[in-house]
Amino acid sequence: MNMAVSVAATTATLAPAVAVRGLRASYAGREVLSGIDLDLAGGEVLCLVGHNGAGKSTLLKILFGLHPADAGEVMLRGRPLKPHPSVMARDGVAYVPEGRGVFPGLTVKEIFTLALWSASLDAGEGRARVDEVLELLPKLKDFWGKRAGQLSGGQQQMVSIGRALLSRPSILLLDEPSIGLAPKLFQDLITPIRAIQQRRGMSILLVEQNVGEAFAVSDRVVAMKSGVMIYEGTPEDLRDHARLLTLF
Numbered sequence: 001m002n003m004a005v006s007v008a009a010t011t012a013t014l015a016p017a018v019a020v021r022g023l024r025a026s027y028a029g030r031e032v033l034s035g036i037d038l039d040l041a042g043g044e045v046l047c048l049v050g051h052n053g054a055g056k057s058t059l060l061k062i063l064f065g066l067h068p069a070d071a072g073e074v075m076l077r078g079r080p081l082k083p084h085p086s087v088m089a090r091d092g093v094a095y096v097p098e099g100r101g102v103f104p105g106l107t108v109k110e111i112f113t114l115a116l117w118s119a120s121l122d123a124g125e126g127r128a129r130v131d132e133v134l135e136l137l138p139k140l141k142d143f144w145g146k147r148a149g150q151l152s153g154g155q156q157q158m159v160s161i162g163r164a165l166l167s168r169p170s171i172l173l174l175d176e177p178s179i180g181l182a183p184k185l186f187q188d189l190i191t192p193i194r195a196i197q198q199r200r201g202m203s204i205l206l207v208e209q210n211v212g213e214a215f216a217v218s219d220r221v222v223a224m225k226s227g228v229m230i231y232e233g234t235p236e237d238l239r240d241h242a243r244l245l246t247l248f
């Protein structure tokens with residue numbers, strides 16, 4: 001066996017799905033991330049919580065290549081890289097932005113068709129992927145032919161997440177999926193995602209304000225405040241730290 005290859009393969013297996021070190025970022029010269037060190041393990045659901053403006057969305061955007069870092073390093077499965085949306089998507093990362101981001105004039109079917117087309121999947125593979133997502137989120141079938149702009153916030157959120165799952169990501173970046181959703185609707189959405197995450201060993205970085213529901217599906221929690229991490233632990237630990245919970 002080639003020892004160098006074997007060691008490299010082992011390192012890649014053990015490496016976190018995503019790691020950032022010393023990450024700094026700003027908007028127009030105002031620093032909003034001030035040295036973030038974070039690991040997202042393989043198969044882990046990590047919930048990022050914190051006040052409005054703490055920098056959570058910016059961190060997700062940097063990881064998908066939608067905002068540049070001023071300093072620091074991003075590693076994907078142990079490999080340093082400069083994130084760019086096309087590179088990240090090719091490497092199995094999917095990003096669901098805050099606010100859904102679905103085209104209001106297209107039907108759900110058209111939105112999925114467009115996603116399959118941009119992923120250059122052949123028709124057979126495309127159908128299999130759609131069937132898989134519809135099996136996971138069967139409620140999508142109820143509004144399959146409707147324009148996204150006519151759907152409720154929760155339904156649009158489901159479309160947005162379903163579209164992201166079409167690519168069978170190994171790493172899912174989810175920015176506040178609960179926004180505008182009643183707790184029951186959020187549960188309907190997050191429970192099947194947690195199920196597929198466990199089946200496939202997918203890693204999820206979940207930004208949430210709605211800590212009650214989000215903690216129920218998370219393995220670990222990181223709290224941020226004003227661009228720095230202030231706490232890291234299990235959801236149970238954080239619930240026990242009432243003082244910390246008042247911070248966000």
Ligand SMILES: Nc1ncnc2c1ncn2[C@@H]1O[C@H](COP(=O)(O)OP(=O)(O)OP(=O)(O)O)[C@@H](O)[C@H]1O
Nearest residue numbers: 027028032050051052053054055056057058059209
């Ligand atoms: N496009 C932008 N231009 C300028 N400043 C921005 C921009 N986006 C975010 N900011 C600022 O960067 C800081 C971090 O914002 P960010 O959206 O990352 O925080 P957040 O923790 O996700 O907040 P929220 O929970 O409200 O979404 C805030 O002060 C915000 O005002």
